[in-house]
Amino acid sequence: MANLQELQELSAQVRRDILRMVYAVNSGHPGGSLGCTEFMVALYKEVMDYSTDFKMDGKDEDVFILSNGHISPLLYSVLARTGFFPVSELQTFRKLNSRLQGHPTTHEGLPGIRIATGSLGQGLSAGIGLAIAKKLNNDSHLVYTLQGDGELQEGQIWEALMYAGANKVDNIIMTIDANGRQIDGDTDDVLNLGSLEDKLKSFMWDVVHVKDGNDMEQVLAGLKEAKSRTGKQKPVAILLHTEMGYGVDFMVGTHEWHGKAPNAEQMESAMNQIPETSLKDY
Template identity: 60%
Template sequence: MTDFAKLGELSTQIRRDILRMVHGCKSGHPGGSLGCADFFAAMFFEVMNHRAEFNMNGNNEDVFYLSNGHISPVYYSALARSGYFPIPELATFRQINSRLQGHPATAEHLPGIRIATGSLGQGISVALGTALAKKMDGDKNLVYALMGDGEIQEGQNWEAFMFASHHKVDNIIVTIDFNGQQIDGSTLEVMGIGTDIEAKLKAFGWEVLQMNGHDFSSIVNTMQHAKSLTGKGKPIFIMMKTEMGYPVDFMMGSHKWHGVAPNDEELNKALAQLPVTSFGDY
C-alpha cells in the first residue's frame, strides 16, 4: 500500500530544499521545480525500481531522464533524499566546484545523472536510446522521462515521437509537465501548440494518459496503469497537469517564478507555507 502521507511529507521537504537551494545561490528555476515535486516524490519513492548505489548503465533497474534540465533543484533533492549522494551537498548547488551544476551534467560524476540536459528537446531521444538498449538486453525494466510543455516546441522531440512509434519502443513512459508556462509567458501565447498535445501524440502513435501532478493517488495510479500498458507495441505519454510554483501562493498563477530566486523575505514567506518535516532541512 502506498503511504500517501509519507509521500506528502517528502514532497514538502523536497520543496523546502528547492527554495533554499535557489535562494542559496541566488539563481535557478524554482517554479517548475516546485510544480514537479509531487511527481518526483512519487517516482523516486514509490513508482520506480531504482538503486541509489548508482550504476551508469542502469542495467536491471528503471532509468529516469530529466529532459527539462532547468528544474534540476527538484531532481537533485529527490536524488539526495533517495540516498544517491549526501543531503548536505544540496547546499553547493550552482556554486563553484560543485557536483550540482546549474543544469544536470555528468562531468562532475554526480550519482544519479546519466546525461547532460537543459539544452531543450534532447532528453527523449536519449531515453529512447536506453530503452532500445534494454530491449536488446532483454531487460524488462522501464525507461522514464520528464519533459516540459514549452520544451515540446523543439523539433527534435517530434523526431523522437515519430521514431518511438515506428520502432514500437513500448518500454518507455514519457511524462510532460503540463503547467502552461514558459519563460516569455504562457505556452499558448508564446507558441500555441496548446491544448491538443494529446491529439498530436495520438496521431504520432503514442498511448496517451492524463494525470493530476498534485494528487499522489492520481500519479501513482496513472503510473501503474501506464506500466500495465508497456510491452504492447506502443510508447506511453502522460500529460501531467501541474501548477508552476505550487503550492506557494505568490509563486503560482504566472510564469514569473520560472527562473527567479526568492530574496530573504520571499524565502521566509514561502517556507512558512511548507511546514518543517521529520526529514529535516539540509
Template identity: 40%
Template sequence: MIKISDPRKLLNISYQTRALIVKMLSAAGSGHTGASLGLADIFTCLYFNELNHNPENPVWPDRDRVILSIGHVAPVFYATLAQAGYFEKSELFTLRKFGSRLQGHPGLDSRLPGIETSSGSLGQGLSIATGMAIVAKKSSSDIRVFSIHGDGELQEGQIWEAAMAAAHYNLDNITAIVDLNGVQIDGPTREVMHLEPLAAKWQAFGWNVIGCDGHNISGILNAFRQARANSGKPSVILARTIMGKGIKTIENDHHWHGRAPSPAEAIEFLCQIEEIFRDELAKI
C-alpha cells in the same frame, strides 16, 4: 528499490522536497524555482514508488533510467536524489557554487550519483531515452526508461522526431512525462505557441496517452500503473501541474521561471509551504 505506497507519506516527502528547493535556491542566489516546485509530487512518486533503482548502487545495470530533458529543473531532481539517499542533503546547499557537483543543469562530468545524461539544451531528452529503450529491447532487458519534459519544450521539433521513432519501434518500455503547467519563460504557452490539442497529437504519433492531476498523489501513482500495464506502444503522461505549487504568491507567475528567492522571500515561502502541506494532508 524504494516502495512507499501511503499517499500521506509521499505527500510529506514532496513537501520536504519543496522546502529543500526553496532553501537551496535561496542559498545559490540563482536558479529555476517555478517548475521545480511544480514537479515535486511527480518526482516523489517516481523515485519513492515507481522506479526500479538502488541509491546504494547507482550504476546497477538493471536499474530503470530517468532522463531529465528539462535540465533547468535540476533543483527538484537534486533534492529528490538526496532524499532518496544518493548523496547527503547537506550537499544541496552547494548548488551552482564553483566546483560543486550540483551544476545549474545536470552534467555527467559532475560525477553526481543518479544522473544518466547531461541536459540543458531543450528537446534532446526524448531522443536519448528512445535510444536507451531500443537497447533495452534488443537485450531483452526489463529496464524501463522515463523521460521528463516541459510543455514549452514540446515546441522543439526534435521531440516529435523522437516520438515518431519510439512508436515505430513499439517501445512500450518508455514513458514520457510532460509537465503541463501552461507557462514558459516568455509567458503562457497558449500565447507563445499553442500546444492543443496535445493528447490528440501524441495519439496521432502512435502513443498511449494518459492524463493526470500532477498534484494528486493517488492519481500520479495510477498514471504510472497504466503506463506499466500498457504494451505495444510508448506511453506519455500528460500531468497538469501548477508552476510554483505550494507558494500561493508565485503560482503560475512566469517571472518565477528562472528566479531564486531572496533570504526574506525564502522565509515567507517556507511558511506558505508548511501551511499548504497541512491543508493538503487534511484532504487525504
C-alpha cells in the same frame, strides 16, 4: 513502499529544499521544480525499480532522464533524499566546483545522473536510445523521461515521437509537465501546441491523463496506469497537469518564477507556507 502520508511529507521537504537551494545562491528555477514535486517523489519512492549503488549503464534497473534539466533543484533533492548522495551536499548547489550544477552534468560524477541535460529537446531522443538498448540487452526494465510542455516546441521532440511510435518502442514512459507556462509567458501565447493528446495519438503513442499533477494519489494512479500499458506495441505518454510554483501562493498562476530566486521577504513567506517536516532541513 511508502504510505501516502510519507510521500506527502517528503514532497513538503523537497519543496523546502528547492527553495533553500535557489535562495542561497540567488539563482535557479523554482517554478517548474515546485510544480513537478509530487511526480518526482512518486517516481523515485514508489514506482521505479533502481539501485542507489549507482552504475552508469543502468542495466537491470529502471532509468530516468530529466530532459528539462533546469529543474535540477527538484532532481537533486529527490536523489539525495532517496540515498544517492548525502543530503548535506544540497548546500553546494550551483557553487564553484560543486557536483550539483545548474543543469545536471556527468563530468562531476554525481550518482543518479547518466546524461547532461537542459539543452531542451534532447532528453526524449536519449531516452528512446536507452529503451532500445534495454530491448537489445533483454532487459525488461523501463525508461522514464520528463519534458516541459514548452520544450515540445523543439523540433527534435517530434522526430523522436515519430520514431518511437513507428518503431513500437513500448518500454518508455514520457511524462509531459503540462503547466501551460514557459520562460516567456503562457505556452498558448508563445507558440500554441494545440491538442497534445491528438498529436501524440497521431504519432502512435498511448496517452494517460493526470488531471491534477499536484495531487499525490492522482499522480500515483497515473504512473501505475502508464506502467500497465507498457509492452503493448506503443510508447506511453503521461499528460501531467501541474501548477508552476505549486505550494507557494505568490508563485502560482504566473510564469515569472520560471527562473528567478525569491528575495529575503519572499523567502520567509514561502517557507512559512511549507511546514517543517520530521525529515529536517539540510
